[in-house]
Amino acid sequence: MSRFSDKVVVVTGASAGIGRAASLRFASEGASVVAVDMKEETLNETVALIETAGGKAHAVVADVTVSSQVENYITQATDVFGGVDVLFNNAGIEGHVAPLENYDEEMFDKVLQVNVKGVWLGMRHVVDALRLRGGGNIVNTASGAGLMATPTLVAYGASKHAVIGMTKTAAIELAPAGIRVNAVCPGVVNTRMIRSIEEMSIPEDPEEYTKMTNERVPLGRYAEPEEIAGLVAFLASDEAAYITGSSYLIDGGIILS
Numbered sequence: 001m002s003r004f005s006d007k008v009v010v011v012t013g014a015s016a017g018i019g020r021a022a023s024l025r026f027a028s029e030g031a032s033v034v035a036v037d038m039k040e041e042t043l044n045e046t047v048a049l050i051e052t053a054g055g056k057a058h059a060v061v062a063d064v065t066v067s068s069q070v071e072n073y074i075t076q077a078t079d080v081f082g083g084v085d086v087l088f089n090n091a092g093i094e095g096h097v098a099p100l101e102n103y104d105e106e107m108f109d110k111v112l113q114v115n116v117k118g119v120w121l122g123m124r125h126v127v128d129a130l131r132l133r134g135g136g137n138i139v140n141t142a143s144g145a146g147l148m149a150t151p152t153l154v155a156y157g158a159s160k161h162a163v164i165g166m167t168k169t170a171a172i173e174l175a176p177a178g179i180r181v182n183a184v185c186p187g188v189v190n191t192r193m194i195r196s197i198e199e200m201s202i203p204e205d206p207e208e209y210t211k212m213t214n215e216r217v218p219l220g221r222y223a224e225p226e227e228i229a230g231l232v233a234f235l236a237s238d239e240a241a242y243i244t245g246s247s248y249l250i251d252g253g254i255i256l257s
Helices: 017-030 041-050 067-081 105-132 154-177 192-201 206-216 225-236
Strands: 008-012 032-039 056-061 086-089 138-139 179-186 247-250
Touching: 008 017, 008 056, 008 067, 008 105, 017 032, 017 041, 017 056, 017 086, 017 225, 032 041, 032 067, 032 192, 041 056, 056 067, 067 105, 086 105, 105 138, 105 154, 105 179, 138 154, 138 225, 179 225, 192 225, 225 247
Parallel strands: 008 032, 008 086, 032 056, 086 138, 138 179, 179 247
Antiparallel strands: none
């Protein structure tokens, strides 16, 4: 497929996991990818993978919680590739695993800074670039955690509920400009983040967490990042031209269990 030929796609959190998978997916469909992350070494690995496969990519090291750095990654996308057509607002952190009364205040603030403020800043700064293209697409990474209670993950759950709310608001505000805004809500995905949650949840036997979780998932396994990337690419494509303000659950059925 070449749904993104002549398109410029910005991906935050692009150094690994869903962000890397999405960067590779967009590039494989013809996009020029601006890969954004704080982790320079692994970010450069993402760019190298794209270029080795014959795609075009540019790395920008940035902290998504800092307005000037967010503005800079949009500026670089315009300077290097001529504009922006899609923003995949994906960067996020899991925080700690702890009961809400014991949750560390500094970590709570950090989770909301990255997962909420970072998403808002991305949308805020990309709007003018998308308007210059006559419209475009924003896809935000929320979570199944944004649709349910999240015992021991109070900050993460709160942040993902917020992302879904911001997605709905942005979709209404930006529709007259031809800008669609949607969210993906992954369940458990085979990434560094779930490894971290496993280890914090059952330090003495993280594999037991995996076993218990897979028993709850009707499809019996974690998702792979590439499966989430496929949904992201669809929502950012013209095939989804009449979809906006929606939050798409991709969780193997766990929220039903």
